[in-house]
Structures are given as C-alpha cells and as structure tokens.
Amino acid sequence: MENIAIGDAVPGRYWQRLDDGRLQCDLCPRACRLHEGQRGLCYVRAREGDQIVLTTYGRSSGFCLDPIEKKPLNHFLPGTAVLSFGTAGCNLTCKFCQNWDISKARADDRLQSYASPEAIAAAAVESGARSVAFTYNDPVIFLEYAVDVAAACREAGVKTVAVTAGYIGEAARPEFFGAMDAVNIDLKGFTEDFYRKLCTGSLDAVLDTLRYVKHETKTWIEVTTLLIPGENDSPQEIGALSDWMMEALGPNVPLHFTAFHPDWKMRDTPPTPPSTLTRAREIARAAGLRCVYTGNVHDEAGQSTYCASCGMRLIGRDGYAITDWRLDVKGHCVSCGARCPGLFEASPGDWGARRSPILIAAA
Numbered sequence: 487m488e489n490i491a492i493g494d495a496v497p498g499r500y501w502q503r504l505d506d507g508r509l510q511c512d513l514c515p516r517a518c519r520l521h522e523g524q525r526g527l528c529y530v531r532a533r534e535g536d537q538i539v540l541t542t543y544g545r546s547s548g549f550c551l552d553p554i555e556k557k558p559l560n561h562f563l564p565g566t567a568v569l570s571f572g573t574a575g576c577n578l579t580c581k582f583c584q585n586w587d588i589s590k591a592r593a594d595d596r597l598q599s600y601a602s603p604e605a606i607a608a609a610a611v612e613s614g615a616r617s618v619a620f621t622y623n624d625p626v627i628f629l630e631y632a633v634d635v636a637a638a639c640r641e642a643g644v645k646t647v648a649v650t651a652g653y654i655g656e657a658a659r660p661e662f663f664g665a666m667d668a669v670n671i672d673l674k675g676f677t678e679d680f681y682r683k684l685c686t687g688s689l690d691a692v693l694d695t696l697r698y699v700k701h702e703t704k705t706w707i708e709v710t711t712l713l714i715p716g717e718n719d720s721p722q723e724i725g726a727l728s729d730w731m732m733e734a735l736g737p738n739v740p741l742h743f744t745a746f747h748p749d750w751k752m753r754d755t756p757p758t759p760p761s762t763l764t765r766a767r768e769i770a771r772a773a774g775l776r777c778v779y780t781g782n783v784h785d786e787a788g789q790s791t792y793c794a795s796c797g798m799r800l801i802g803r804d805g806y807a808i809t810d811w812r813l814d815v816k817g818h819c820v821s822c823g824a825r826c827p828g829l830f831e832a833s834p835g836d837w838g839a840r841r842s843p844i845l846i847a848a849a
C-alpha cells in the first residue's frame with residue numbers, strides 16, 4: 487500500500503470501518519486495511535477520506551474484438567466475436583503472469599480509453615459481438631464498473647463474460663457473478679503451497695468461488711489451468727484437481743489446460759511441452775470429466791468438442807477457428823440426440839480467429 491494522489495474515483499462497495507480507524511476492503515480475501523491516502527494491493531482501490539473508492543471507473547486499456555474461444559470459452563456461443571477489455575491492476579501477484587503489462591500497470595500509464603457502460607454495449611451491438619468480456623486483468627477489482635457495463639449490455643441484448651481468478655470475497659460474489667452470463671475461472675494450481683508461493687493467494691478461496699458459481703448461480707462456467715513445468719504439472723496434482731472438479735462441480739464443466747510461456751518473473755522456466763497438455767487431458771478425462779481441452783498449442787484433437795454419449799466430434803476446431811459443426815438447432819448431437827452442455831445458437835458464428843482492435847467514443 488502506498489500514499490498517492492487519486493484520480494477519477496467512484497464510491498466503492500464491500501468495505502467496513504475498523505475500530506482502529508482504518509477501512510478494510512472486503513472485495514477480495516486480501517482484506518487490505520487502509521489509512522487515508524493508501525491504495526490496496528490491487529492498486530486501483532483506494533481510501534479517499536471516509537470511504538474506499540474505485541479509481542478506474544470508465545477507463546480501460548483499449549477494446550478489441552476477439553474470438554470467444556480465446557477467453558477460453560468453448561461451450562458459450564461458439565464462433566462468435568466478443569468485445570474484450572481490461573483496466574489496470576490485479577489482486578493477485580502471480581510470478582508467471584501472462585498479462586503483466588496490464589495487471590502490473592499503474593492506471594495513469596495504461597488507461598487511455600474512456601467509455602461509459604452504454605457506449606460499450608452500443609459498440610458491441612454495432613460490431614456484431616454477441617458478448618462483452620471483462621478480461622486481460624481481473625474484473626473483480628473493478629466490480630462497480632463491470633457490473634454497470636453488464637447491466638447496460640443486458641439492456642441491449644448482449645451477453646457478458648468475466649475472465650477471473652475467482653479471488654473474491656463472499657459478500658461480493660452474488661452481485662459480481664449475478665451480473666455475468668458466463669465466466670472462465672482460473673484454477674491456477676491445486677496446492678495451497680502453489681497459491682501462497684507464486685500468487686500470494688489461497689486455493690481454498692478459489693475453490694469456494696467455483697462451488698458458488700456452479701451451485702448458486704445460473705452463470706455458465708468453464709475452468710482454466712495454466713500448466714507450468716515443475717510447478718503444477720505433476721500427474722498427481724492434475725489427478726487431484728480433476729477428481730475435485732468431478733466431485734464438486736460435476737462432469738460437464740469444461741476444463742482447459744493451457745501452455746505456459748516464459749514471462750514476467752519466471753523467464754527461466756521453460757514453456758510447457760505439448761505432451762504435458764495431452765497427458766493432463768487424458769488424466770482429466772480418465773477421472774470422468776467430459777469436456778477437457780488443451781490450449782495455446784496447435785492440437786485439433788485436444789481442442790474439439792465430442793459428444794459425451796456417442797463420442798461423435800460435435801465441434802471441430804483448429805486454433806480459434808471452427809472447422810466442423812454437428813449440433814442441431816437446439817444444441818443436441820445430430821447423431822444420438824444427447825444435449826451438449828453450454829449455450830449454443832442454431833449455427834456457429836463466423837468470426838474465426840481474427841483479433842480486431844476498435845475505438846469506442848467516450849460518451
């Protein structure tokens with residue numbers, strides 16, 4: 487925490503006053519306790535006088551149309567474009583961060599774009615995006631802005647997607663996830679040691695969030711684990727993670743194993759070999775999970791969707807592009823009629839693998 491001047495700020499939610507005069511932020515399990523002028527670890531929430539404020543409302547690091555598969559979400563409107571943006575800061579400190587230029591950014595360095603919730607929803611409609619994603623950095627820390635954008639999107643008939651580590655306080659979960667139609671939650675490893683050493687976080691808090699979203703909301707959920715050589719990629723750990731998912735979330739929650747590339751404070755760790763991803767996928771499938779994917783590598787077999795009932799390939803993928811579609815208009819297997827879990831339209835989108843930055847007017 488440090489003392490600095492505050493820029494654009496709106497009142498924040500989920501905090502309490504302590505007997506010693508400090509204000510405690512309860513938005514995430516870190517529970518930062520702030521004196522006047524201090525910011526929390528996430529950098530974007532600060533104490534201003536007698537309240538905690540969000541300092542980045544309405545500001546973003548820029549907007550981009552992405553394939554929904556890039557979030558990654560493989561069972562939520564496949565083939566469609568998603569209007570994606572992030573802000574600055576993060577409430578975890580992952581040494582392997584793959585977006586550190588954003589997550590470690592100070593607001594004034596990065597946040598060049600200003601956009602109202604209504605302008606973002608309108609831009610999504612105009613560009614043909616079926617959803618808006620809060621991504622690149624963790625939207626939990628800009629909850630007030632994300633929730634307002636989500637409300638404007640719902641009004642405009644646009645879905646919302648949160649890409650998050652799930653490190654959020656219990657009190658804030660209903661509001662945050664209630665606003666989202668889909669989430670991808672990072673399950674970064676499956677030991678407390680991993681979370682403590684590499685993220686200064688806690689595994690238990692994330693598992694609680696996963697259970698909450700699956701059982702207490704209608705939000706579609708997929709899970710991503712970035713496999714880091716020597717840190718979280720042992721068959722034992724992957725087996726334990728998969729068994730927990732089967733028991734706590736059931737067989738139909740998709741799990742994505744993605745490849746690490748050396749970055750931020752772990753530049754000496756080698757990239758994940760494709761064989762590690764393939765082995766992880768086999769372990770998870772053997773545990774009973776029905777929708778398991780590899781990511782960040784070229785692997786058509788590992789990125790396609792198969793019918794859990796008859797085994798037919800339902801959605802073929804080559805990277806982020808859809809190459810095959812064997813679902814009927816209601817999202818059922820055309821061969822055996824079994825329903826594929828997720829949200830599907832009568833036909834896939836045709837956005838392909840493109841990535842296209844867009845400008846949004848401030849109003």
Ligand code: SF4
Pocket residue numbers: 511512513514515516517518525526527528529531532576577626627
């Ligand atoms: S969101 Fe988390 S990291 Fe940020 S101020 Fe609140 S408790 Fe601290």
